[in-house]
Amino acid sequence: MLDRRHAFQVGLATLGLLLIAAPLDAFAQAKPPxxxxxxxxxxxxxxxxxxxxxxxxxxxxxxxxxxxxxxxxxxxxxxxxxxxxxxxxxxxxxxxxxxxxxxxxxxxxxxxxxxxxDGFMLIGREKVDKFDWQQLKGKQILALRPGSTPDLFLEAALRQNGIDPFKDVKLVNNVAIPARVGSWLAGQNQYAIFMDPDAAQLEMDGKGYVLASIGQTVGPxxxxxxxxxxxxxxxxxxxxxxxxxxxxxxxxxxxxxxxxxxxxxxxxxxxxxxxxxxxxxxxxxxxxxxxxxxxxxxxxxxxxxxxxxxxxxxxxxxxxxxxxxxxxxxxxxxxx
CATH class of the missing domain: 3.40.190.10 (Periplasmic binding protein-like II)
Incomplete structure (x- = not known):
């Protein structure tokens, strides 16, 4: 009889602890993100x-x-x-x-x-064994909005390689971001800058070739x-x-x-x-x-x-x- 009473008391104590702990745990789980x-x-x-x-x-x-x-x-x-x-x-x-x-x-x-x-890659339409930035002179490059980070980093990369971005090349800045891949596939411009996965997809489809990394050229x-x-x-x-x-x-x-x-x-x-x-x-x-x-x-x-x-x-x-x-x-x- 004593053992049964003791077991009953222990059970009540355990249940009490669970009832105390449960609301706290429920509150923690219910806290909305x-x-x-x-x-x-x-x-x-x-x-x-x-x-x-x-x-x-x-x-x-x-x-x-x-x-x-x-x-x-x-x-x-x-x-x-x-x-x-x-x-x-x-x-x-x-x-x-x-x-x-x-x-x-x-x-x-x-x-x-x-x-x-910068994560943009310079893309060309033809694969070359050794790319020289001077090959860009007189060409059109599909860039982005003037004053945007990609455009400014491209300009910096060009300057570092002896190319004036306003005199030696034509930066095409009027193509909206969602339309850039389509513009390239339509044959517009000789060069372009694209980030991955677009750059990788163009390479895999044989529609473009990575010539240089803008970010690697410019630095951290x-x-x-x-x-x-x-x-x-x-x-x-x-x-x-x-x-x-x-x-x-x-x-x-x-x-x-x-x-x-x-x-x-x-x-x-x-x-x-x-x-x-x-x-x-x-x-x-x-x-x-x-x-x-x-x-x-x-x-x-x-x-x-x-x-x-x-x-x-x-x-x-x-x-x-x-x-x-x-x-x-x-x-x-x-x-x-």
Missing amino acids: VKVRYTEVVRSILYAPAYVAIANGYFKDAGLDVAMMTAQGGDKTVAALLSNSADIALIGPETSIYVQNGDSPTKIPIFCGLTVT ADYTTFMATDKYIRANPDVIQSWTNAIYQAQKWTEAAQPQEIAKTIEQFFPGISPQALVAGAERYRKLKMWKTTPAIDPKAIERFQDILVQGNVLDPAKRVKFQDLVLSEFATKAR
């Missing part, structure tokens, strides 16, 4: 770690419910931030610099890095970064830190993964692109070391970036922005 409206400038394998953060659940584990859209242009991406139709954007640092020097009371600081340099310059409005960052520092943490996890995974594994993980974001092109693009970007391994922004790279803007006559040397006014480093420093 924070919705984040995320806009990327374009779709490219260059941004693979961002897709990995979605596909592998790093954002979800960080308590973020991410809704992604593709703006198809830097101007559209920054407009989304300033109009409050996006919370976080992936875009070139030039936009943050332009806004910092502009009249808008709202600024868009950078808080997390993603890519080391923190080409693409995450930013948000200063107002959003002040109101949501935990979200910004969680985002940076998730990206850091994705960067570490991407650094360790094989190109085939990267391609398989991100293929859902590239419908209609062959798996072989995804693998080729991932292999190329890994070989060129295009992906940052931490979210930290390098001050020297930002200085190099502003050098390119000055050379491109889109930034007055007197209006160079100080690193501390452009980049909020604390989130990358605390990333885990």
